[in-house]
Amino acid sequence: MQEWLYLVIGLAVLAVLAVAGFVTTRVRRPGHAPEQPPADVTGVTDVITPAPSDTVEAPATPTTPVPPTAEVEVEEPAAPELERPEKPASRLVRLRQRLAGSNALGRGLLGLLSREQLDEDTWEAIEDLLLGADIGVAPTQELVERLRTRLRVEGGQAPDARAVLREELIALVDQDLDRALRVSGEGDAPGVVLVVGVNGTGKTTTVGKLARILVADDRTALLAAADTFRAAATEQLATWGERVGVEVVRGPEGGDPASVAFDAVKEGVDRGVDTVVVDTAGRLQNKQGLMDELGKVKRVIEKQAPVTEVLLVLDATTGQNGLIQAKVFSEVVDVTGIVLTKLDGSAKGGIVVAVQRQLGVPVKLVGLGEGPDDLAPFDPAAFVDALLG
Numbered sequence: 001m002q003e004w005l006y007l008v009i010g011l012a013v014l015a016v017l018a019v020a021g022f023v024t025t026r027v028r029r030p031g032h033a034p035e036q037p038p039a040d041v042t043g044v045t046d047v048i049t050p051a052p053s054d055t056v057e058a059p060a061t062p063t064t065p066v067p068p069t070a071e072v073e074v075e076e077p078a079a080p081e082l083e084r085p086e087k088p089a090s091r092l093v094r095l096r097q098r099l100a101g102s103n104a105l106g107r108g109l110l111g112l113l114s115r116e117q118l119d120e121d122t123w124e125a126i127e128d129l130l131l132g133a134d135i136g137v138a139p140t141q142e143l144v145e146r147l148r149t150r151l152r153v154e155g156g157q158a159p160d161a162r163a164v165l166r167e168e169l170i171a172l173v174d175q176d177l178d179r180a181l182r183v184s185g186e187g188d189a190p191g192v193v194l195v196v197g198v199n200g201t202g203k204t205t206t207v208g209k210l211a212r213i214l215v216a217d218d219r220t221a222l223l224a225a226a227d228t229f230r231a232a233a234t235e236q237l238a239t240w241g242e243r244v245g246v247e248v249v250r251g252p253e254g255g256d257p258a259s260v261a262f263d264a265v266k267e268g269v270d271r272g273v274d275t276v277v278v279d280t281a282g283r284l285q286n287k288q289g290l291m292d293e294l295g296k297v298k299r300v301i302e303k304q305a306p307v308t309e310v311l312l313v314l315d316a317t318t319g320q321n322g323l324i325q326a327k328v329f330s331e332v333v334d335v336t337g338i339v340l341t342k343l344d345g346s347a348k349g350g351i352v353v354a355v356q357r358q359l360g361v362p363v364k365l366v367g368l369g370e371g372p373d374d375l376a377p378f379d380p381a382a383f384v385d386a387l388l389g
Ligand SMILES: Nc1nc2c(ncn2[C@@H]2O[C@H](COP(=O)(O)OP(=O)(O)OP(=O)(O)O)[C@@H](O)[C@H]2O)c(=O)[nH]1
Pocket: 198, 199, 200, 201, 202, 203, 204, 205, 206, 227, 230, 233, 281, 282, 283, 341, 342, 343, 344, 345, 366, 367, 368, 369, 370, 374
């Protein structure tokens, strides 16, 4: 009996072990990935997924010599491409439409002069139009007188009012004035252009644009940031210069403008550049202060080379007011030419006539926008044609 009991227990244990083995096998089979080999199995893990550091490390003994690639990969940053400014000759024609504001003057005059009866009311209206365009009292009276005479005398033969007006306006703006910019010096000396004027009129911008005109004319130039009063002016000038490859000589902020001007002109002489353009501070102090500062700048420059051109920058939109301020400058320095800026924003093109009359100096350049090449040599005929549309 006891033997039977041992036999039954033994069979039961065997049966339990067999069932356990079967169940274990069934549970592992479906979808289970095969177990990874243990980590310590050498040569497997490294080959399949090399450690990131392995890719960076250079092989101890390269089979082929690696050429030095540094020069190819670390290239010098390319020098910024220099701009090619527009030649000055074509500018005024391109900018014609910018005079649209002043154009109203031309159209208004033509409208009045084309009336069948040129009575007193009409002449008065013509006078008002001219005065409103800032031509000034004396030039207005002169022009009306000339028009009256010519249109009356030639009246019987149906004169071409437009042609007469064109001729008389050109005569008023004065075609005989010498408007050439003196940008060349005598002998080996550079031309020196001193740019003066009330602050905010566009001096720094004009110096930058002038640099472009010089470059467009294949001249070498150097700029002097002698507006040490306004720190941003130096940066502004440097940006203008960089665009066309013209260097700027600068001094410490608040430093002596005369010393910057001196250094720049000396540098210009040493390097043999064609033209040095000097930007100056525009604050309008009393006449004595202005005279002292600008006088010193000019005197100091002339220890190196004569100043060949003094350009007075005038904002056309300030009209007669601006003229009064500008007059102070012309009394302090010997102004040789006027730059009339912001003529694009003004309906008062007549200011050209007033400025020349009152200051006795020709308008040599006109600013007709904020674009880099929106500064044009002034030409009376092209200007009048733009006014008459
Ligand atoms: N529309 C127009 N804007 C102009 C012209 N010329 C200059 N400007 C603008 O006038 C502003 C003043 O110009 P700046 O060159 O800084 O004047 P600035 O006389 O040097 O001023 P300060 O350094 O303070 O003496 C700028 O915003 C110029 O872009 C122009 O012909 N037309």
